[in-house]
Amino acid sequence: MATGRTHRPATRSRGIPEATVARLPLYLRALTALSERSVPTVSSEELAAAAGVNSAKLRKDFSYLGSYGTRGVGYDVEYLVYQISRELGLTQDWPVVIVGIGNLGAALANYGGFASRGFRVAALIDADPAMAGKPVAGIAVQHTDELEHIIEDNGVSIGVIATPAGAAQQVCDRLVAAGVTSILNFAPTVLTVPDGVDVRKVDLSIELQILAFHEQRKAGEDSVQDSGPPAPAARTAAADRKGPDGDVPAVMPA
Amino acid sequence: MATGRTHRPATRSRGIPEATVARLPLYLRALTALSERSVPTVSSEELAAAAGVNSAKLRKDFSYLGSYGTRGVGYDVEYLVYQISRELGLTQDWPVVIVGIGNLGAALANYGGFASRGFRVAALIDADPAMAGKPVAGIAVQHTDELEHIIEDNGVSIGVIATPAGAAQQVCDRLVAAGVTSILNFAPTVLTVPDGVDVRKVDLSIELQILAFHEQRKAGEDSVQDSGPPAPAARTAAADRKGPDGDVPAVMPA
DNA sequence: GAGTGTGAATAGTTTCACAGCG
DNA sequence: CGCTGTGAAACTATTCACACTC
Numbered sequence: 001m002a003t004g005r006t007h008r009p010a011t012r013s014r015g016i017p018e019a020t021v022a023r024l025p026l027y028l029r030a031l032t033a034l035s036e037r038s039v040p041t042v043s044s045e046e047l048a049a050a051a052g053v054n055s056a057k058l059r060k061d062f063s064y065l066g067s068y069g070t071r072g073v074g075y076d077v078e079y080l081v082y083q084i085s086r087e088l089g090l091t092q093d094w095p096v097v098i099v100g101i102g103n104l105g106a107a108l109a110n111y112g113g114f115a116s117r118g119f120r121v122a123a124l125i126d127a128d129p130a131m132a133g134k135p136v137a138g139i140a141v142q143h144t145d146e147l148e149h150i151i152e153d154n155g156v157s158i159g160v161i162a163t164p165a166g167a168a169q170q171v172c173d174r175l176v177a178a179g180v181t182s183i184l185n186f187a188p189t190v191l192t193v194p195d196g197v198d199v200r201k202v203d204l205s206i207e208l209q210i211l212a213f214h215e216q217r218k219a220g221e222d223s224v225q226d227s228g229p230p231a232p233a234a235r236t237a238a239a240d241r242k243g244p245d246g247d248v249p250a251v252m253p254a
Numbered sequence: 255m256a257t258g259r260t261h262r263p264a265t266r267s268r269g270i271p272e273a274t275v276a277r278l279p280l281y282l283r284a285l286t287a288l289s290e291r292s293v294p295t296v297s298s299e300e301l302a303a304a305a306g307v308n309s310a311k312l313r314k315d316f317s318y319l320g321s322y323g324t325r326g327v328g329y330d331v332e333y334l335v336y337q338i339s340r341e342l343g344l345t346q347d348w349p350v351v352i353v354g355i356g357n358l359g360a361a362l363a364n365y366g367g368f369a370s371r372g373f374r375v376a377a378l379i380d381a382d383p384a385m386a387g388k389p390v391a392g393i394a395v396q397h398t399d400e401l402e403h404i405i406e407d408n409g410v411s412i413g414v415i416a417t418p419a420g421a422a423q424q425v426c427d428r429l430v431a432a433g434v435t436s437i438l439n440f441a442p443t444v445l446t447v448p449d450g451v452d453v454r455k456v457d458l459s460i461e462l463q464i465l466a467f468h469e470q471r472k473a474g475e476d477s478v479q480d481s482g483p484p485a486p487a488a489r490t491a492a493a494d495r496k497g498p499d500g501d502v503p504a505v506m507p508a
Numbered sequence: 509g510a511g512t513g514t515g516a517a518t519a520g521t522t523t524c525a526c527a528g529c530g
Numbered sequence: 531c532g533c534t535g536t537g538a539a540a541c542t543a544t545t546c547a548c549a550c551t552c
Contacts, residue, residue, distance in 0.1 A: 022464055025457075025464065089466040094466055181472060184458075196472070211437075
C-alpha cells in the first residue's frame, strides 16, 4: 500500500495475490520452527494453526505457488521452506541500509530477524556527526554525506527510514535518487516516490489508534451510541488540544 | 488482524468497515497538520492527496461516519478532527504499558506520537532486575513482578509487547489475566488469546520480506521463472543448523 | 481414510460516475 | 458551478464444500 505517488496496480505481479504474499512470511516462520524441530511433514490444519490462519486460506495460498503437497499426507516441511523462500526472493542476498540511528534504528540494527533471512545490514546512516564512527550492533555508523556512495558501492536496493518525520521525505528522495527502489518507512509521514518505487510503512501510532477504536467499542456496549453529535455545524474550538505535537511524530532522533 | 485464537467477525463494529478504520488515523494526521496551519476547510481532493489515498475512497470513508462535509465547499478541518478523534476513541485517555524495554521498547517509550494523542505511557516493564528503577523517557522501569498491580491500579486496557519472541506469549497471558484486552505485539510470534481480546502485530521482518518479493519481481523481468524446483520430494536433512537462535524468533540461520 | 487442490459462493473493498445540494 | 455523498459496478479476498489423489 501507501505508494506515496500514483496508485500502481498493487503489483499483482505474476499471479500471487497481495494478501497471499503478505502471509508467506508467516508460513515461512512457522515452517522454519518445524524444520528446526526436524518435523518432516505438516498438514494444512497444523501449519495453519501455527501460523494463526485457517486451513482453507492456507491451502488456497499455497495453491498459487503450485501443488507442493501430497494428498492424504500434507506438505514436506523442508521443501516448502525452500519454495516459499525462493518465491519471496530470500534465496538471494539483500543488502539494506538503515537511515536514522536513534533508538528505533538501533533496535532495527540489532534485530535478529533481519540478518537471519537474506537481509544484510550494509550500513547504518545518521545525520548527527557525533554518531559517525560509533558502533551500533557491531557496525560503525556513517554520516549522511556518504549515503550515495554507500548505496552505489553496495548495490543497495532496499532502504529503511527510521528518522524523525521531518527528515523522512528528504532522505527518501536521496535514497531513490541513488538507486533504492524499495523503502520501509517508520517515520509517520506519507512519502512521495516516483513510479516503480515501493513503499511500505509501519506506524506505531496508527496501530494503537486502531486498537483504541476497538477497545472503545467493547466498553461502550451500552451507553454511547451515535446519539447527538456535540455540535452539528461550527463547533470550532474543539481541538484545543494542541500539545507538543509539533513535528514530534518522529521516532526518537537522538 | 491475527487474533491468535478464533476468527472473530473482524469486528465490523457499528458499521464502519475495518479498512476504513485503518485509514482514519491517516486522515487524522493530515487534518491535524492542516489544523496547525490554521487551514479552515479542505476538499476531499486536497485531503486525500495529503493522506496518500484517492478522493473517492476518502469520501466513501467519511460517509460511514456521517455527512460532515459541505457540498461545493469541503470539510471543516476542526470539526472533522473532532469527529474522527471521537470515532477512534481518542477523546479519552488510554493508559498503556510497554513490556520489554530493550532498544525497541525504549524507542516506543520515547515516541512522541503516543503521548500526543490520547495515549499515556502508564508504565515500562522489564524482566531484567538490573533495569528496574532506571529511567527511560523519564519513566522509571518497573520489574515484571509488578505487572499485575500496575495493570489493575491504572486501569490499563492496552498493552504493548516488545520482548523477545520467547517471552511474548507468557507476557501476553499475564497481561490478559490482569485485564488487558488489546495488545500490540512487536515480537515475531503468533499470540494466542481468548475471545474478546484484540491483537495487532507489527513485524519488521515480514515487511522486509514483502518488499523483497516485489523487488525480486522488478529485477527478474527476464531470466528467472519457475524453471526447475531443485528437489521434488525428500530433501530432508537440511535443517542441520541450530545456531544461536536463542530467542531471536528469527529464522533461516544460514 | 486423510488431506490436498480448487471451482463456486460469499463477503469485503475500491472505483466509477453522477444526482443533488450549497 | 464545485464538491459532497452514494448507489451500482468492478475487483479482491475469504470461506465453503467436495471431487480427487495418495
